[in-house]
Amino acid sequence: MLSIRDLTVRIGPYQIVSIDELHLTRGRRLGLVGESGSGKTMTAMSIVGLQPREAQITGSITFDGRELVGLTDSQLAAIRGTDIGVIFQDPLRALNPTMRIGKQIGESVRLHSDLRRSAVNARVIDLMTQVQLPEPEQLARRYPHQLSGGQRQRVVIAMAIAARPKLLIADEPTTALDVTVQKGILDLLAQLSEEYEMAMLFVSHSLGVVRKITHDVAVLYGGRVVETGPSSEIIDQPRHRYTEALIGANPGQADPDAIEAALGTPLTTIPGSVPALDAFPSGCRFRDRCAHSLDTCAENPPVTRMSGGHRFTCWNPTHTPVGGELDGAAR
């Protein structure tokens, strides 16, 4: 349903994103994971033209067979909300502070239907009920600052699903929320996705969250997909050294049940930080921070394809699971 090929996003002289390929099929949920600055949000926003205005996009993004790169803002606006809904990271900032909640959700409804005012209001209440907001009639008359963080995010979700889109892009939907509220939002998203058979692109820096909610995952580093495949397989048996390091730095996050086990064992960290946009090394972008880098890592790493759509780009991957070396051929 959604295919990204040879996508690059540039801002000025800097290439923020460079993705060779990424696919999302109907009804599936794909996680985009990486540190801050890995280009995951930029990638997600580029799909529907919500990237910063100064960003330049090349390559190909097709949605239901239609090419999205190169469309004008008004052509993309017709797709946004209708076919592709978006949820944002910070629900307080994502809502207009001077407009009542009901009116903001109503705007979403009106843009995709020609209902009369009373029907719009009924649909707003209906949507608010679907995202499990309490006392929708009263909440609809409130302003964003009068709601709790979790309620606000539910409002944003209600706006995104108003037209029952086929794809929902969720950009770190729980990052700005209290831990206690996060679970409720994640459950709601998973439930809505199942109910509406809505595919989801789920951007997150938390492997635990991604493991819980997504079928597949793509790990991004320096704007490139370093490893992608089924979520559980990648989190349990990462092949790329960056994925391995990321999991090591998130004890318990990859598997909530493992928090106990992780207590007492030293927390590993990834040395250094993501370099500035113009300071990535040649070849594998992670090699400066990698504990397992070889001389060959200065060359562009090969793409290794395994069964189940699992693929990674690493010169010195983690030990091969029993059952044989490369399933697919190096490109």
Next chain:
Amino acid sequence: MIRLIAHRGAVLLASAMAGSIVVFLLLRLLGGDVATVIMGQGGTPEAREALRAELGLDRSWLEQYLSWIGGLFRGDLGQSYAAQYDIFDEIMSRLGLTLSLALISLAVSMVLGIIAGTYSALNSRNARGGLVDVIAQLGIAIPPFWVGLLLISFVSVQMGWLPSGGYVPWTESFTGAVRSLFLPLTALSIALAGVFTRFARSSMLDVLNEDYIRTAMAKGRTWRRAAVRHGVRNAAIPLVTVGTLQLGGLLAGTVVIETVFTLPGLGRMLMAAVTGREALVVQSLAFVIILVILVLNFLMDVAYGLLDPRIRDAEGATRE
């Protein structure tokens, strides 16, 4: 909202009272003897004493202050001793003109500024937006009295389209009032509209970076439509502050413009009273002008609350 109005109304009353005391005391502290000014050096001490008693100047300051304030409420501020007019009636008859000038130019330039500033911000990457900005800066730089003189010489004298001066009250003729006020309002509004345009532009540029513009786009709006629908109101909030700061300058501007267009407003009355050394008139006029600014300030505060629900709540703490 009611709490906000009550709170701001209380602040208004307190400021007005403080203002009246300051005006009263300042004129007393200046010294000088009103009776001497009126009678000149020729008057006998007995006659001066009698005049002082007649004007109430022999009473204590407190009594004088209370009788002045009381007179204000009763509509009796005494007579101008040089020009022989009733001070209160004169102020009231001139207030309409000055208020018309100040309020209309404030409203017109704010609306113009928001439109031009939004246009400029939405086109900040091309020449059109830059052109608006240049025009706005030019407008700020040109002094209103000069614009007034140019308008008189071209529109009134050469073309004969509109009167070069004089005022027809609203109650007499609506079109007459519009005709007599059009040029002075234009002269007064150009600089102000320029200020509002520049602030609206920068405010809008800030708002364009806000996440809720992106949210509106995600709902299916184009960038431009999202910016207009969700941006303008939010961008207008800081403009209220700018408007409040411009009030003093605006009233000072009306004094000049009233002179240029020979309009019978408070500004010219004040000028005449100051040059004629009519202390009582100056005292009352200064206070009325202070009142006008305070009331406009109050209205701006209310506008703030109307525009931004967060301020309403913060003021009244009505969050349930």
